[in-house]
Amino acid sequence: MNPQTLSALALWGATTLYAIAMVAYSVRLAREADAKVAARARVSVGAASGDDVPAAEGGALPRSAAKALGIARSATLVGVILHGVGVAARGIEAGHVPWSTMYEYTISGSFVAVVLFLLIQRRRDVTFLGAGVTGLATVALGLALTVLYEAATGLQPALQSFWLVIHVSIATICAGIFGVAFLVSVLQLLRDSRDKASRTVSGRGFRFLDAVPAAPTLEALAFRLNAVGFVLWTFTVMAGAIWAEHAWGRYWGWDPKEIWSFVIWVVYASYLHARTTQGWAGRRSAYLAIAGFVALILNFTVVNFVFQGLHTYAGSGS
Amino acid sequence: MARVRLDNYAVVDAPRLGVRGWLRWVWRQVTSMRVAIILLLLLALGAIPGSVLPQWPREPARAREFLADNPTLGQWCERLGLLDVYGSAWFTAIYVLLFASLIGCIIPRAMAHFRALRAPVSAAPTALGRYEHAESAPVPQGARTFMTAAARFLRPQPGWWGAVRGYRVRIDERAPRGDDAETELALSADNGHMRELGNLIFHTALVGVLVAVAAGSLLTYRGQAIIVEGRSFTNAVAAYDTFTSGRLFNPDRLYPFTLRLDRFEAVFSPSARPQSFTAFVTLTEPDSDPRATDIRVNKPLGVGGANLYLQGNGFAPDLTVTDADGNVAFAGPVVFLPQNGAYTSTGVVKVPDVTSGPQLGLKATLYPTAVGAGTNLSSVHPDPTNPVMVFTAYQGDLGLDDGVPQNVYRLDESQLSPVRGVDGDPAVLTLTPGATVDLPDGLGSVTWNSLPRFAAIDIRADPSLPWLLSFAILVVVGLALSLFSQRRRIWLVAPLNPRAGHATTVVVGAAYAPPHDVGVGDHLRRVMAAATGTLTRSEDR
Numbered sequence A: 001m002n003p004q005t006l007s008a009l010a011l012w013g014a015t016t017l018y019a020i021a022m023v024a025y026s027v028r029l030a031r032e033a034d035a036k037v038a039a040r041a042r043v044s045v046g047a048a049s050g051d052d053v054p055a056a057e058g059g060a061l062p063r064s065a066a067k068a069l070g071i072a073r074s075a076t077l078v079g080v081i082l083h084g085v086g087v088a089a090r091g092i093e094a095g096h097v098p099w100s101t102m103y104e105y106t107i108s109g110s111f112v113a114v115v116l117f118l119l120i121q122r123r124r125d126v127t128f129l130g131a132g133v134t135g136l137a138t139v140a141l142g143l144a145l146t147v148l149y150e151a152a153t154g155l156q157p158a159l160q161s162f163w164l165v166i167h168v169s170i171a172t173i174c175a176g177i178f179g180v181a182f183l184v185s186v187l188q189l190l191r192d193s194r195d196k197a198s199r200t201v202s203g204r205g206f207r208f209l210d211a212v213p214a215a216p217t218l219e220a221l222a223f224r225l226n227a228v229g230f231v232l233w234t235f236t237v238m239a240g241a242i243w244a245e246h247a248w249g250r251y252w253g254w255d256p257k258e259i260w261s262f263v264i265w266v267v268y269a270s271y272l273h274a275r276t277t278q279g280w281a282g283r284r285s286a287y288l289a290i291a292g293f294v295a296l297i298l299n300f301t302v303v304n305f306v307f308q309g310l311h312t313y314a315g316s317g318s
Numbered sequence B: 001m002a003r004v005r006l007d008n009y010a011v012v013d014a015p016r017l018g019v020r021g022w023l024r025w026v027w028r029q030v031t032s033m034r035v036a037i038i039l040l041l042l043l044a045l046g047a048i049p050g051s052v053l054p055q056w057p058r059e060p061a062r063a064r065e066f067l068a069d070n071p072t073l074g075q076w077c078e079r080l081g082l083l084d085v086y087g088s089a090w091f092t093a094i095y096v097l098l099f100a101s102l103i104g105c106i107i108p109r110a111m112a113h114f115r116a117l118r119a120p121v122s123a124a125p126t127a128l129g130r131y132e133h134a135e136s137a138p139v140p141q142g143a144r145t146f147m148t149a150a151a152r153f154l155r156p157q158p159g160w161w162g163a164v165r166g167y168r169v170r171i172d173e174r175a176p177r178g179d180d181a182e183t184e185l186a187l188s189a190d191n192g193h194m195r196e197l198g199n200l201i202f203h204t205a206l207v208g209v210l211v212a213v214a215a216g217s218l219l220t221y222r223g224q225a226i227i228v229e230g231r232s233f234t235n236a237v238a239a240y241d242t243f244t245s246g247r248l249f250n251p252d253r254l255y256p257f258t259l260r261l262d263r264f265e266a267v268f269s270p271s272a273r274p275q276s277f278t279a280f281v282t283l284t285e286p287d288s289d290p291r292a293t294d295i296r297v298n299k300p301l302g303v304g305g306a307n308l309y310l311q312g313n314g315f316a317p318d319l320t321v322t323d324a325d326g327n328v329a330f331a332g333p334v335v336f337l338p339q340n341g342a343y344t345s346t347g348v349v350k351v352p353d354v355t356s357g358p359q360l361g362l363k364a365t366l367y368p369t370a371v372g373a374g375t376n377l378s379s380v381h382p383d384p385t386n387p388v389m390v391f392t393a394y395q396g397d398l399g400l401d402d403g404v405p406q407n408v409y410r411l412d413e414s415q416l417s418p419v420r421g422v423d424g425d426p427a428v429l430t431l432t433p434g435a436t437v438d439l440p441d442g443l444g445s446v447t448w449n450s451l452p453r454f455a456a457i458d459i460r461a462d463p464s465l466p467w468l469l470s471f472a473i474l475v476v477v478g479l480a481l482s483l484f485s486q487r488r489r490i491w492l493v494a495p496l497n498p499r500a501g502h503a504t505t506v507v508v509g510a511a512y513a514p515p516h517d518v519g520v521g522d523h524l525r526r527v528m529a530a531a532t533g534t535l536t537r538s539e540d541r
């Protein structure tokens, strides 16, 4: 089997497994939420009848929940291995690091997101993120394989640089980190709305929110991720400037790609400020973090396809 | 004056009347965190139009085209500075205000930080039990030994990592409130200073970056020189094809080196993708022997404070033109600009110095690997495997004497007429290397002698670069220090002697940290274990 087929097969396999994991993680989350609601009901019933019912945290989970978690975990694990194989095989096929086209950037960035999730999972329980992360990875891989796919080619002279490896690899890692942080911020906002009994998220469909941690806990997790992402992004922008200085003889030229990298950086800086400011901490700063990730995605999609600039090789073809 | 709390970083004196009161109020507003956030968001939003609309400095041709295509909208964009966002008054206003705010923020914070570092750590609170992270443990060795060991563990350790993670520690002997007024030992430790220090380094370095960029734009120079194989370039303003410099640049400071392009190597894949470009050059610096070196894409050559970048390349056919009298009226290489990936290139030859008759001009197209013939001629590969040149000749006045500077790649046809063949149409002549063709009507002849390549070399000096790099490194270091270092407080309190009725002293510890710090509880237990000597080496920190 040549690397090209191996890569495609492995990535399709990973996509399928992630999709399965996403479903299983969702089932698990729903069961957990059900159990919490049931436990709360038992407690209030118990209190009314004077019985001494222990308010077991989360209540007992049905066996199906444990089974769902087992399926989710193993599907993610096998999926991430296949994903890694797919990325590596692509690198071997292309003869350079696999992050020089949108296709390569997408498969590598989503790989980072899943690996990051598994790493965090080792240190603390973030099962509630599983559905989001594997869902994001499924969509990213699916889009990459169907829409963005491009055959591997050699690198142009301007891209043959040590700084390409540094600049783009860190940018890829940032995309993964900011992506997970984005999910956490979205959950934070939803959970916060639910706690405030907002009408939009009070329906059954949002019951899973009862199983995710409280908003302040989510905000703390999002901050840690965004903080790491921000430092790495700062470094990415600087490495890019050094590379531009070597390749084009100017470190900054307000090229569309550079403009958007700057916008992302400034938006996350305002997020970091907002976190510590009265009236901005909490919801408003979470909006800013989400805006930062949206800018990151725009930088990678719209900016590549629509705007012209020296970075056009990052777009598809030509 | 009433004090009004704006947010955690600024307290405003609400003004009554008077200019000073207002100025103060404005200044406090400008340096408040809320305004900083708004300015940052404005900066981000303001930068976006520059990626959507064509910008004069970056792509003047597209800007001109945009104005021509959208007369009304274009005029408005032009008036609002949207076609030169980063040089516009409003964008400048945003970042100048932001940096004013930043400086107004840094100075008082730096002073406050300096004072805080000299002041002792604040004392341990009395009721430790109410903190989320609280522990207690028996200390058979007694309170004093325990506290000394704990302080040693907490204080900065040798090495930079130890220094970054160290605490400022204070130990008090105090009488607790209450009736059983037994003296107790209270240790208070705080490592929040590193974070604040990193934050100050970061913000100050940002100012440094801005200053370095501004200084660079005043002192820089940049130019482009086109050098044909076998020819040399001497670093002087007149020798450049294009040259721009900052306001404070002094042309006398140009370092007078000479660069000879010995050979240019371009490697393309069979499908015409560029694979590598190398300019092999000989560099002669004042007071030293010539040395051979090379310039590649991504690998500039540094000479006397300037960098030489390989920015473009192409062919420069060496031509000889004789006039009607048979005298050589022009000889030398002519730079042809590549028009596509297969290096189909166009060039212009201007021959003003004819012995008699009208001046001559040639408009030529070069096909490095020509296929087809006549109007179907095209190039399929950039390598010169089958070079063919097609040109038309013009006679008349080249317009060079008007004193208006002319584009060397363009023929001003206003006073020229094409040379016509026997059929009355403009004559299209074809030439191959080594061959000579005669112009119609006995106007002369053109000989193609050889096909050297040229390299376009950008030369740029920006004395601010080392500064810029240093500040950039400080930005990252400061940021990492500020975002990753902890803000923990640890308190340990123990009575000097065991309490009445107890055999051993019991120490109570508590820790306080921001909510994202998940490791602080473990850390507290480790500190206490280390101080009682029950921490094994492998767990150490």
Ligand code: HEM
Pocket (backbone or CB within 6 Å): A268, A269, A272, A273, A276, B009, B031, B032, B033, B034, B036, B040, B098, B099, B101, B102, B103, B105, B199, B203, B206, B479, B482, B483
């Ligand atoms: C050039 C624009 C600025 C940028 C890019 C910027 C960036 C940042 C970043 C990334 C942080 C996070 C680091 C940390 O949390 O320790 C931060 C923190 C901070 N910035 Fe700025 N800043 C800017 C301007 C300002 C201004 C104008 C002020 C004053 C109002 C300010 C005051 C602060 C303060 C007080 C913090 C610490 C927040 C905390 O307690 O965590 N910054 N800044």
